[in-house]
Amino acid sequence: MDGERIEGVWCHVWLRSHWNDQYFLDDLLVYADGAVRCERLTDLRGLEKLLASGRIAVTEPGSAKLPDERSKWVSRNSEPVTPEGFLLEVADKVEALNERPTARQRCWDAIGRFQQDPSESNRALLREAYLAVPPHLRIYVLGDMDRQDRPLRILLTDVGAAVEGGGPVVTSEMHAEVLDYFNQGEEGLAREEEHRAVQHADDPVMAGEAAITSEESIFPRGWPEALGLFVLRNEFPAPVVFAGETYPSVLHGYWALSAAEASEHDQIRDAPSGREAQERGGRAERRADWPGIRLAVMGGLMEAKFTQHPDLAEILLSTGDSVISYTGHSDSPFWRDARDGRGRNWVGRLLELIRSGLVARQALLS
Structure with a gap:
């Protein structure tokens, strides 16, 4: 618009019709300046009201619910998407479009601080950062499709308490193993970045000219x-x-x-x-x-x-x-x-x- 390009992303949502209260699939668009469009232009606050009123649904209305799982600890499924979690995800998309730290990046920053200083205060900050990640996206926060977010859940559980969702009773040895897990991952990442720097040694460091x-x-x-x-x-x-x-x-x-x-x-x-x-x-x-x-x-x-x-x-x-x-x-x-x-x-x-x-x-x- 007027020579300015505002980056955006989109996803599908269910929009309730004004005419017959039936839901139909529609596009929700989110832009870097915080604008949100679904049928009409609004913002994050307006989206929150639309979600609360049921005008926009994030899962298909009337669809069968997933059966309750015996143990969240052994489950491979994420938490269900809720209006509150979806709103957090949309706000995170705005941060990403503006190249600002997302909830996932802030969680990783908190992990790094805890690695440097495994104090209770830093563990509390890590818990806060983890809980700021939209619930339905938490199993992906570490990028480990085998362990998912279980290392974090162990680390954020006090010694002697069981991990929520039917998990094991946490020991100090388990905390130490999680720290070792993060340290090994950091060392592997450093090796990969060093290798990538060699492979991409001729990659231009300056942005190219406009098309x-x-x-x-x-x-x-x-x-x-x-x-x-x-x-x-x-x-x-x-x-x-x-x-x-x-x-x-x-x-x-x-x-x-x-x-x-x-x-x-x-x-x-x-x-x-x-x-x-x-x-x-x-x-x-x-x-x-x-x-x-x-x-x-x-x-x-x-x-x-x-x-x-x-x-x-x-x-x-x-x-x-x-x-x-x-x-x-x-x-x-x-x-x-x-x-x-x-x-x-x-x-x-x-x-x-x-x-x-x-x-x-x-x-x-x-």
Whole structure:
């Protein structure tokens, strides 16, 4: 909106109809600025009221309840989702979207403090952080699908007391084993981070430049004299020499080389414009091997364009390391970017690859 992108996430909820009090599945959207949308725009406080009133349900109304389990300790299931727990989860999503610590991260911070100083005060802070995690997400807080959150439940239970939900009576040895569990996990994580740093040693530390969009444009009075990003288009009239032949543009070359008959090749090559070449080429019979070579042909023609025209290469190099989205309507989704997800943006990807080659040549020749 107005050039600003506000990140968001979504999930399904059940919304009660105003007309017949029946529930239907709907989308709940949550944004980084705290806005919440489900039928209408509100915020966390408004969502709390909608949940309390039953207007929004977080589980399917009328569905059968899960049978009671004999022991929560041996159970593999999380706590059921409640309106209160769901509200905590939504608030946590807002924190995550703003790259602020979530309840899970705060719990891990509390674990780290307790490892450094296993005092009762730090254990109390750890209990507080654990209980701040939405109940239905607590079994996932450690990321251990075998032990789930059992180590924490042991640690937060006093020696001599049984873990809630039918768990064992806790001993001091069990507390020590849990601390050893966390210490081993921390050491393993440190080793993994060190290994990852070696594997990803060439990963850029700076954020890349903003993506640019190469749009298909029509110039009724001819192409502008002052060069701009429009020179990235394959229909731009820049003669290229490729495979011993000269073509008025990349588009001329691509469609001419796709033709099975030599006579049609020449008619396409001699078309008055790139788009006219595409029209003629689209009607011509295609070479039998074209599906297997067309990407290489397009890449070769585009590389010839920018290596044979240094002024055009400078325009391409001016895009830095930006992702290039090659859009339009005349090219197939194989070549262009498309909002419906069908676009493979191969021209944009080839432009980025050719740009990298130009940069490499400059670096090696300097």
